[in-house]
Amino acid sequence: MKPAERMKIPRQSMPEQEPEVRAHNFNEVNLGMDIETARLESERCLCCKDAKCVSGCPVGIDIAGFVGAVADGDLRKAAEILYDANVLPGITGRVCPQETQCEEVCIRAKKGEPVAVGYVERFVADWARENYKAVMTSPPPTGKRAAIVGSGPAGLTCAGELAKKGHDVTVFEALHKPGGVLLYGIPEFRLPKKIIDLEVGKLKEIGVKIECNVVIGQTYTVGELQEKEGFDTVFIANGAGLPVFQGVPGENLKGVYSANEYLTRVNLMGAFRGEDSDTPVIRSNSVVVVGGGNTAMDSIRTARRLGADPAVLVYRRSRKEMPARVEEIKHAEEEGVKLDLLVNPVEILGTEDGWVRSVVCQRMELGEPDSSGRRRPVPIEGSEFEYPCEVFVEAIGTGANPLLTQTTPELKLNRWGNILADENLMTSMPGVFAGGDIVRGGATVILAMGDGKDAAVAMHKYMTNG
Amino acid sequence: MFNIREAKWLAPQVRWLIVDAPRVATRHQPGHFVIVRVRDDGERIPLTVADSDAQAGTITLVVQVVGATTELLCALQAGDSILDLVGPLGKPTEIENFGHVVLVGGGVGTAVIYPQAGALKAAGNKVSAIIGGRSKPYVIMEQELGAVCDAVHPCTDDGSYGYHGFVTGKLQELIDNESDPVNAVLTAGPVPMMKNVAKVTEAKKILTIASLNPIMVDGTGMCGGCRVMVDGKPKFACVDGPEFDAHKVDFGLLTDRLTAYREQEKRAWDRLHENPEHKCKLEAAMRELKA
Numbered sequence A: 001m002k003p004a005e006r007m008k009i010p011r012q013s014m015p016e017q018e019p020e021v022r023a024h025n026f027n028e029v030n031l032g033m034d035i036e037t038a039r040l041e042s043e044r045c046l047c048c049k050d051a052k053c054v055s056g057c058p059v060g061i062d063i064a065g066f067v068g069a070v071a072d073g074d075l076r077k078a079a080e081i082l083y084d085a086n087v088l089p090g091i092t093g094r095v096c097p098q099e100t101q102c103e104e105v106c107i108r109a110k111k112g113e114p115v116a117v118g119y120v121e122r123f124v125a126d127w128a129r130e131n132y133k134a135v136m137t138s139p140p141p142t143g144k145r146a147a148i149v150g151s152g153p154a155g156l157t158c159a160g161e162l163a164k165k166g167h168d169v170t171v172f173e174a175l176h177k178p179g180g181v182l183l184y185g186i187p188e189f190r191l192p193k194k195i196i197d198l199e200v201g202k203l204k205e206i207g208v209k210i211e212c213n214v215v216i217g218q219t220y221t222v223g224e225l226q227e228k229e230g231f232d233t234v235f236i237a238n239g240a241g242l243p244v245f246q247g248v249p250g251e252n253l254k255g256v257y258s259a260n261e262y263l264t265r266v267n268l269m270g271a272f273r274g275e276d277s278d279t280p281v282i283r284s285n286s287v288v289v290v291g292g293g294n295t296a297m298d299s300i301r302t303a304r305r306l307g308a309d310p311a312v313l314v315y316r317r318s319r320k321e322m323p324a325r326v327e328e329i330k331h332a333e334e335e336g337v338k339l340d341l342l343v344n345p346v347e348i349l350g351t352e353d354g355w356v357r358s359v360v361c362q363r364m365e366l367g368e369p370d371s372s373g374r375r376r377p378v379p380i381e382g383s384e385f386e387y388p389c390e391v392f393v394e395a396i397g398t399g400a401n402p403l404l405t406q407t408t409p410e411l412k413l414n415r416w417g418n419i420l421a422d423e424n425l426m427t428s429m430p431g432v433f434a435g436g437d438i439v440r441g442g443a444t445v446i447l448a449m450g451d452g453k454d455a456a457v458a459m460h461k462y463m464t465n466g
Numbered sequence B: 001m002f003n004i005r006e007a008k009w010l011a012p013q014v015r016w017l018i019v020d021a022p023r024v025a026t027r028h029q030p031g032h033f034v035i036v037r038v039r040d041d042g043e044r045i046p047l048t049v050a051d052s053d054a055q056a057g058t059i060t061l062v063v064q065v066v067g068a069t070t071e072l073l074c075a076l077q078a079g080d081s082i083l084d085l086v087g088p089l090g091k092p093t094e095i096e097n098f099g100h101v102v103l104v105g106g107g108v109g110t111a112v113i114y115p116q117a118g119a120l121k122a123a124g125n126k127v128s129a130i131i132g133g134r135s136k137p138y139v140i141m142e143q144e145l146g147a148v149c150d151a152v153h154p155c156t157d158d159g160s161y162g163y164h165g166f167v168t169g170k171l172q173e174l175i176d177n178e179s180d181p182v183n184a185v186l187t188a189g190p191v192p193m194m195k196n197v198a199k200v201t202e203a204k205k206i207l208t209i210a211s212l213n214p215i216m217v218d219g220t221g222m223c224g225g226c227r228v229m230v231d232g233k234p235k236f237a238c239v240d241g242p243e244f245d246a247h248k249v250d251f252g253l254l255t256d257r258l259t260a261y262r263e264q265e266k267r268a269w270d271r272l273h274e275n276p277e278h279k280c281k282l283e284a285a286m287r288e289l290k291a
């Protein structure tokens, strides 16, 4: 096919559940492409020699290679290329902010729309899960042992990459199931739990051991993993799971949640399954969420699905500054979520018996740019108003959880409690590496995976002196 | 899976379990707790480690039936297993030589003070324990405490055994005994009891530490659901506690937050009791109690 012909094909869209229907269920919103659509979309790719898109991908997937293989109808080859660079493509294909990564720098975005790399990636991963089980293999054992702390995307990726090199890898996870934020944070309707189970299953097939119910810092310290448990290297990927509260009056009322708690109750603990799961969550007719990122979007869309009407999201800056994926904002609005921008909660009011009654908010306007380069929101005097609601969820970010670091004084931290790592992702403790959100602060799945991959390379070197 | 080696009823609705959990047993210190999950899709509940045996790789749990999950757990027998168990969690009790320490345990709170008693004794303290229950059968672990304390004072609300009255009455007596001053008090049990213990010790400004029991989910500082107010500041009980200076704890808030899921908890209880499979397990466990 000639480039001119490729250029003529319009970007294919992702079939999705109708908004009115999906606003009341937890099934996946995006339904996935069929093979014809995926091929057609792949034919849009110019398979550039000096492909720009790769530079936008934190794990450096050979995008032209796998998309080209799909265009040729060789799905096995596509899967091999994909899994070679990314051990969790079914996940990244669903949750990467493609518009600011691979797709942003795709040459086709200069004139029109970029190749839908994420959609094609998801298609190949889903195909491989069903049809091409043994896509990864592991070489003979090296006899070296690595411990991974945390089973989020950073930990799982590092584990997979090390296992691919023949190392004996054990992942220690504090919760009762692996997946990290993928499991307890990102809801079923965006990333079905089944996908995580299957991707984790693929890692187990190549020898990765996963031990849940182990809290490093409590059950073992990092030093003990090295000295007593005999691990040659350790990778710390315990995430940035400390909820941050705004610090406004009324936060201890019943019905006020951190997004972490709200989403954990619903996702990990299964409260989405029905009105009466073992772990309860407060269902209410009116929910307000504060925040502008993916976590805030996930919280308010979850509330909507649990029956909230109105479901209101307030954010103190404007739409342009919202860090959430563009697709999530679009989906939320289609589902009936009300966005109220340039609004900041200042107080939560309660009933006599301690339940949330309403949130007092203040309108904001954009002032001079702040240190982040974004225009600083400034309160408008006398603009206070009340949003009546029974549940209020705070999704304004997370910090570094000190549980592990406080028992490991040898680890050097920055002033926010994030672990400091050098260019090889090694920490101040020899043989101990770190990556993902615990190093970066809240970032993205694929950046965490990139760290996992880079750390695996460095750990391999460290263990083999190669 | 965590195998249950032994299970028996200590008191009506209070079960004593010895569970294989070698990793927890090795590291356990007084004040630590674990979080368990009994069945798939089940909830996570915190339970204090009442004792441990590092050599045998076991821990002891003392569980009171108050709702659906504790009832499911208490219906388990030796040879059954607990699906998930994680720990040890929380900060351990700060053990010092205070002089004369009084431990006040109400109901299953007695399980919290038991390991503290042993450690405080070993640190050179004179240790008195006050343990309370509604009536005689509800007073638990008296013998075990007797083996590590200088004195044990059982109390019953109805006077059927020991001191007639609340634990706080007995505590007041000990505090008023000028010849044997009390230097520190550690307490665990129902919130109203801990609140009153704090009141009793406040007058003489006796250092008082309470073990708080807010609703928890993860137990690792990730959700913030367990937040309590101490000295006007929010604290996460699972990682900053669960033990805090009782004179600084907002007990009213703790009491209120514990009611957040009352309706759902009631429905969970009703659902469980309508389930025939559970009924039969439960009856088996109850038969053992009567025997």
Ligand SMILES: Cc1cc2nc3c(=O)[nH]c(=O)nc-3n(C[C@H](O)[C@H](O)[C@H](O)COP(=O)(O)OP(=O)(O)OC[C@H]3O[C@@H](n4cnc5c(N)ncnc54)[C@H](O)[C@@H]3O)c2cc1C
Pocket (backbone or CB within 6 Å): A095, A096, A097, A149, A150, A151, A152, A153, A154, A155, A172, A173, A174, A175, A178, A179, A180, A181, A182, A185, A186, A214, A215, A216, A217, A237, A238, A239, A240, A241, A263, A294, A295, A296, A298, A325, A401, A403, A404, A435, A436, A437, A438, A442, A443, A444, A445, A446, A448, B220
């Ligand atoms: C609700 C929500 C939605 C998001 N949506 C997106 C999105 O759409 N796209 C995107 O790219 N990013 C998204 N993110 C961000 C992304 O999920 C994170 O950047 C990413 O998960 C970080 O990965 P990680 O491996 O560093 O840590 P995590 O995913 O946080 O995993 C850390 C794991 O370590 C475990 N752990 C913690 N402490 C210990 C310990 N002491 N011992 C043992 N285990 C421990 C935790 O239980 C957890 O399982 C979202 C985040 C949230 C909260």
Ligand SMILES: Cc1cc2nc3c(=O)[nH]c(=O)nc-3n(C[C@H](O)[C@H](O)[C@H](O)COP(=O)(O)OP(=O)(O)OC[C@H]3O[C@@H](n4cnc5c(N)ncnc54)[C@H](O)[C@@H]3O)c2cc1C
Pocket (backbone or CB within 6 Å): B033, B044, B045, B046, B047, B048, B049, B062, B063, B064, B065, B066, B067, B068, B069, B070, B071, B108, B111, B112, B212, B213, B214, B215, B216, B217, B242, B258, B259, B265, B266, B268
């Ligand atoms: C650090 C800590 C240590 C504990 N140690 C013990 C112990 O050794 N033995 C023991 O029997 N109990 C202990 N508890 C209390 C125990 O966790 C609760 O009784 C249990 O979670 C109730 O679950 P349920 O489903 O049976 O009852 P539910 O139906 O959930 O609730 C019944 C009652 O228990 C309270 N409750 C509900 N969930 C929790 C929760 N997660 N934490 C605390 N209270 C809750 C509710 O307010 C309600 O009054 C401890 C709690 C904490 C926080």
Ligand code: SF4
Pocket (backbone or CB within 6 Å): A056, A057, A058, A059, A060, A061, A063, A086, A092, A093, A096, A098, A101, A102, A103, A117, A118, A121, A446
């Ligand atoms: S992993 Fe993410 S950034 Fe990389 S190609 Fe896939 S969607 Fe793009």
Ligand code: SF4
Pocket (backbone or CB within 6 Å): A044, A045, A046, A047, A048, A051, A052, A053, A054, A063, A064, A067, A105, A106, A107, A108, A115, A117
């Ligand atoms: S830049 Fe765009 S068109 Fe070029 S190879 Fe990458 S995805 Fe294909």
Ligand code: FES
Pocket (backbone or CB within 6 Å): B215, B216, B217, B218, B219, B220, B221, B222, B223, B224, B225, B226, B227, B236, B237, B238, B239
């Ligand atoms: S139980 Fe979640 S932070 Fe304490």
